[in-house]
Amino acid sequence: MxxxxxxxxxxxTLLTRLPGVGEKTAERLAQxxxxxxxAWVEExxxxxxEARRNVRLCTRCFGLSASELCPICSDPGRDAAILCVVEQPSDLAVLERSGAFRGLYHVLLGAISPLSGVGPENLRIAELIERVAAGGVREVVIATSTGVEGEATAAYLAGRLASFPVAVTRIASGVxxxxxxxxxxxxxxxxxxxARRALG
Incomplete structure (x- = not known):
């Protein structure tokens, strides 16, 4: 019973649907x-x-935003000639907190994973190619994860970007x-x- x-x-039950939340954690949160x-529960x-209704994807980088363009894409102080490619909006947030990158981002919304049925056509790769083809980008920093899917995605991107006059780099080990x-x-x-390095 x-x-x-x-x-x-x-x-x-609802709380256990959150990533990383098991039955015991959900019970503690519910208690x-x-x-x-x-008043706090209502807030x-x-x-x-409010977050669910008003947070959407930036139309340029596919990071999270409350408007058409996110604050990073709207910031004229950012170096638009350097694009950092990440898998998820959460990866963008982590890099941004490091304070080490002052360029713009491009979020793929995943990684190539044939076993999960995720191919290049399921990611925001076409939009990345369009951004690079439009000109003005001199370097693409690939900051996908170092797991099998992240490495496969990095290799695929390096191949797709090889015909453009841009440097394609990969974040260095340490991750x-x-x-x-x-x-x-x-x-x-x-x-x-x-310490990022060139690919290919």
Missing amino acids: DPHPAPLRRLI YVLSAPE LSRGLL PVGGDLKYVDPVTLKKALE
Whole structure:
């Protein structure tokens, strides 16, 4: 018999759908919500709905934004001649927190993964090629993960970009093999960006 009342069980079940949240963590979070002031719970609820309704993809880089262009793409102080390619918006956020990169970004929204049915056509690679073909880009920094999918994506991008007059570089090691950017500390990321290398 479930010891939780039906509304609490529903909340726990909903929370377990979040990435990285198991049953025990969901139960702790649900208990916290129950003990929190009602005003805070209402504010949390409004915040969740507001974020879901108002955060979208930037039409240029495919990072997260509350308007057509994200603040990074709209910033005239950024170096538009250098594009850093990442897999997910969360990777962009990690690199941005490092403070080591002052160019613009391009988010692929995934990595090539044939076993998962994700090919180049499922990613924002065509849009990246369009940005480079439009001119003004002198370097593309590939900052995909160092796992099999990230490396395959980097190799594919290097091949696709080979015909353009741009330097194609890869962030240097220091990011652990098989690791995701979101788990790498800012100092390691800064060193990896500073020691990037050419591909091909």
